[in-house]
Amino acid sequence: MEDMLIFDHVCQYNEHLGQETLHPLVNVIDMSKSKPLLHHRQRFGFYTIFLKDVKCGDMHYGRNFYDYQEGTLVFLAPGQVAGITNNGETFQPKGYALVFHPDLLRGTPLGRTINDYTFFSYESNEALHLSEQERRTILECLYNIEAELQHSIDKHSKNLIVSNIELFLNYCMRFYDRQFITRSNVNKDILTKFEHVLNNYFQSDKPQDIGLPSVQYCAEQLHLSSNYFGDLIKKETGKSPQEHIQLKLIDTAKEKIFDPSKSISEVAYELGFKYPQHFTRLFKKVTGYSPNEYRQAN
Structure with missing residues (x-):
């Protein structure tokens, strides 16, 4: 049976990538700063969003090319599996990842509405493809979350981090609505x-x-x-x-x-x-x- 990497906690994933843990329940990761990795199937015990910087024009959606040339968002809910079989070759990850544990959302408005963001159950071939302007908006949201993580943890930290994650997800809802229209x-x-x-x-x-x-x-x-x-x-x-x-x-x-x-x-x-x-x-x-x-x- 193929080996699968299982990450139940954010800190485990940070360690795997060679990244610093600033908060035990959430992180914004610049994948290009991670160490080279081997391909593996991976199961995540937390919400994981990848912003993949790839040339989407080389990929097909049925008989059609993707709408935009750069920027793809893939969403994974806790318990889902991603990745490809280990072929023995190392690679340098690119793009960004936002990871946050369900425990971060306990007792927050987002914790009560997280299931409304149905794109966490989409397949990878149903990913969100961003225009350049949308990509800038997403990167700005990630920057704001990362800036808050760099701040010393205080009584406001949780609410500010979760509020910024919610803003990020609401933008994703808007962009998915646009994608449904442009792919009419x-x-x-x-x-x-x-x-x-x-x-x-x-x-x-x-x-x-x-x-x-x-x-x-x-x-x-x-x-x-x-x-x-x-x-x-x-x-x-x-x-x-x-x-x-x-x-x-x-x-x-x-x-x-x-x-x-x-x-x-x-x-x-x-x-x-x-x-x-x-x-x-x-x-x-x-x-x-x-x-x-x-x-x-x-």
Whole structure:
């Protein structure tokens, strides 16, 4: 089994990189000042954000090049794994990293809202690609956090550090919203594929075999993480993927209800419901009619 480096604490990661620990729960790291490293798979027990200074024009997003030439942000939540297999060759890291332990957020407003930043669960191929102006904004945020770390720890330190991290994350939210807009052509392609996934699902035996389609199933078929898929669909259409699934489900149900040879229970089972009453409840919630009332009215 491949060796994996496990970093439960920020100080462990600092030591691995040859960096000074100014605060036990948070650090801003200039990777170019780290010692040369071997490639490894790494698991982090804290939030980790990498600003990778690479030429993104050499990388593809499907059949398209990335939007911007330089600056990519990758987000990892505690427990996630990053890195590549050790090939025996050393390399010099570049870019920057912001790392902060969940314990830093305890009792703070950010601690209560950190799960709202869904990009921590995106895949690496769903990274945030920055324009040069956005990159300058991100670097300024990192500079402000680092400046506070250089200051002697006092009663204001925690609040100021966490507030600056929250500002950093809010800028990332803004830039992701911009990215969803500037990639509208790619997003529309994903919407079309999402529709195909649902059509194929309900035309197959999958509803009877595995039940109703889930958001996770649809995201996997499109090779996206559930959170990225959900955020993309919501921003593009104003509806969540679950709402789209329900609308497709109801449209399919309406067609099946018109077949008088099928009972409402049979229709429910064909759609993937374990219990017909659950189908009846959802159908009435969406249409205002029970399945039998809809059949009789039409």
